[in-house]
Amino acid sequence: MSLLTVGTVAFDAIETPFGKVDKIVGGAATYISIAASYFNKDVKIVSVVGDDFPQEDMDDLKKRGVDLEGLQIKKGEKSFFWSGKYHDNMNKRDTLVTDLNVLADFDPVLPESYKTAEYLMLGNLTPAVQMRVLKQMKKRPKLVAMDTMNFWMDIAMDELKAVVKKVDVLTINDEEARQLSGEYSLVAAAKKIFTMGPKFLVIKKGEHGALLFYKDEMFYAPALPLETVYDPTGAGDTFAGGFMGYMSQAGRVSFANMKRAMIYGSAMASFCVGKFGTEAIKPLSKEDIDNRVKEFAKLVQFSS
Amino acid sequence: MSLLTVGTVAFDAIETPFGKVDKIVGGAATYISIAASYFNKDVKIVSVVGDDFPQEDMDDLKKRGVDLEGLQIKKGEKSFFWSGKYHDNMNKRDTLVTDLNVLADFDPVLPESYKTAEYLMLGNLTPAVQMRVLKQMKKRPKLVAMDTMNFWMDIAMDELKAVVKKVDVLTINDEEARQLSGEYSLVAAAKKIFTMGPKFLVIKKGEHGALLFYKDEMFYAPALPLETVYDPTGAGDTFAGGFMGYMSQAGRVSFANMKRAMIYGSAMASFCVGKFGTEAIKPLSKEDIDNRVKEFAKLVQFSS
Numbered sequence: 001m002s003l004l005t006v007g008t009v010a011f012d013a014i015e016t017p018f019g020k021v022d023k024i025v026g027g028a029a030t031y032i033s034i035a036a037s038y039f040n041k042d043v044k045i046v047s048v049v050g051d052d053f054p055q056e057d058m059d060d061l062k063k064r065g066v067d068l069e070g071l072q073i074k075k076g077e078k079s080f081f082w083s084g085k086y087h088d089n090m091n092k093r094d095t096l097v098t099d100l101n102v103l104a105d106f107d108p109v110l111p112e113s114y115k116t117a118e119y120l121m122l123g124n125l126t127p128a129v130q131m132r133v134l135k136q137m138k139k140r141p142k143l144v145a146m147d148t149m150n151f152w153m154d155i156a157m158d159e160l161k162a163v164v165k166k167v168d169v170l171t172i173n174d175e176e177a178r179q180l181s182g183e184y185s186l187v188a189a190a191k192k193i194f195t196m197g198p199k200f201l202v203i204k205k206g207e208h209g210a211l212l213f214y215k216d217e218m219f220y221a222p223a224l225p226l227e228t229v230y231d232p233t234g235a236g237d238t239f240a241g242g243f244m245g246y247m248s249q250a251g252r253v254s255f256a257n258m259k260r261a262m263i264y265g266s267a268m269a270s271f272c273v274g275k276f277g278t279e280a281i282k283p284l285s286k287e288d289i290d291n292r293v294k295e296f297a298k299l300v301q302f303s304s
Numbered sequence: 305m306s307l308l309t310v311g312t313v314a315f316d317a318i319e320t321p322f323g324k325v326d327k328i329v330g331g332a333a334t335y336i337s338i339a340a341s342y343f344n345k346d347v348k349i350v351s352v353v354g355d356d357f358p359q360e361d362m363d364d365l366k367k368r369g370v371d372l373e374g375l376q377i378k379k380g381e382k383s384f385f386w387s388g389k390y391h392d393n394m395n396k397r398d399t400l401v402t403d404l405n406v407l408a409d410f411d412p413v414l415p416e417s418y419k420t421a422e423y424l425m426l427g428n429l430t431p432a433v434q435m436r437v438l439k440q441m442k443k444r445p446k447l448v449a450m451d452t453m454n455f456w457m458d459i460a461m462d463e464l465k466a467v468v469k470k471v472d473v474l475t476i477n478d479e480e481a482r483q484l485s486g487e488y489s490l491v492a493a494a495k496k497i498f499t500m501g502p503k504f505l506v507i508k509k510g511e512h513g514a515l516l517f518y519k520d521e522m523f524y525a526p527a528l529p530l531e532t533v534y535d536p537t538g539a540g541d542t543f544a545g546g547f548m549g550y551m552s553q554a555g556r557v558s559f560a561n562m563k564r565a566m567i568y569g570s571a572m573a574s575f576c577v578g579k580f581g582t583e584a585i586k587p588l589s590k591e592d593i594d595n596r597v598k599e600f601a602k603l604v605q606f607s608s
Contacts, residue, residue, distance in 0.1 A: 088488065089488060090488075184392065184393060184394075185529075185530065185531050185532060185533070186529050187529050187530060187531040188531055188532075205512065208509065208512035208513070209512070209513075209524075209526075211529060218529055218603060219603065219604075219606070220513075220526040220529075220603045220604050222513075222524040222526065222604070225489075225490050225491050225515060225522055225524075226489065226491060227489050227491040227492055228489060228492075229489070256606070256607065259605075259606040260606055260607070260608065262606075263606060263608075293608065294608075297606075297608055299522060299523065299524045300523070300524050300526070300604040301563075302523070302560075302563040302564055302566075302567055302601075303560065303564070304564065304567075304597065304598075304601055
């Protein structure tokens, strides 16, 4: 079943205590679609780049079965560029540069074949763009997930809430869950957020794992403690890609399937942070992923 | 098998966003022994109080099977008093008052019957006192666990390391593990700490759960997300009490048993934070604890 994702396709410059890269390919839709491509061979991207974006990287996505018909290439314009620096503990980063470029007036236009996608991942972007994508769908997808961030809560809360109202799964981090709900306890935050629209809430806690809330149920996907984290950039998007990639081939939208999707998403994210950019998530095999999932299972396993 | 614990028995005044208590019974050894008493009816305390300490609370401990022969009562002196205030997010607290009182020149003296205890929990106290207790043991206990804190790393690192060298299990939080090892990654920190003496390392992460390291193995005990956390005071000690209480009746010191001990410790801590002081951990039944452990198992369970 096809999985449509909207999000940035961009250049990043990243500095971490382990090194520095000047201009590598990044963006939410890039991470999401690479991660999802391991589970689903019918992934579609809607996004925009300038004519400075490397053909090689587009070809690589296509080889993975990612449909780029909805990727607009703007002649004479530049791709979105983000630059950031992580501090010693990798949990905090400073944004150094944000050049919107082509993103400034991005109007997502869905090709006909995109409008009936059964699974939709709204990657982190302005709520207005997320809504424009949703509105072009010919029928309500089977599952709509949305990622967003505190930045949009600060400057566009009303538009954000309008999108939140229409999605099934919201994926945010713990601070964002607190900001959106006004509740400190994540259990209380989940209850509040359920009244805003979503049926499922995924709270990402970085090195502390991720929580899934559904009705009165909770599920805790741990993060795998790693000896070295080189670059956390894209880990949340990679999680979302693994999560929705798994769901889009799992058949039923059930809590049981979503728990497994949490683990597959976490496994994909655990690879992502091991190298800069998308480097670590590109050359994986099915066996690598299955073995990593087994490590996650072992990590929490005890006999009672 | 008997479990000996050394730690403070004290008064606390606590303020959290949910309320304020002026002078309630607290202290590491109090929390540890109450939590352990659900698993082991042969718990011994070595500590010191002034003659201001309520007989009623000592009687309550005795009723639980806690041996107070090693609890010194100093005539005309005052018990240790700590006062702290938690901020909105409950993860940070300010210490307002620390009156050492009887603790200032505490010399732990072990009654004869204590010196052959098979399990020893060195609660958070000056490393010198922890060492004094260790040295009085007639034979090496089957399992020695030690809790400590950043304060001792700041002012008495050498004495601290001398105790660390002699214990089997070290229980500290993530920041303390980083401070002690000089490593940011907890996996790297564990490897470094294993070279300092302990065979097992427990890293407590509060609302993010706890990690157990042993050789190349890891185990993640989640924290149960709670709707309301009233007072985090004593949660770490309650964890240690549940952990060592469980181990002291489990028979073999194995990784499998220690994983279960992590869950029992986490379950006890999840009760602790639900009310002020020891109020929530006093009236539990075996069924309450078993049911809570089942919730922990359910929280991480997925079918692969």
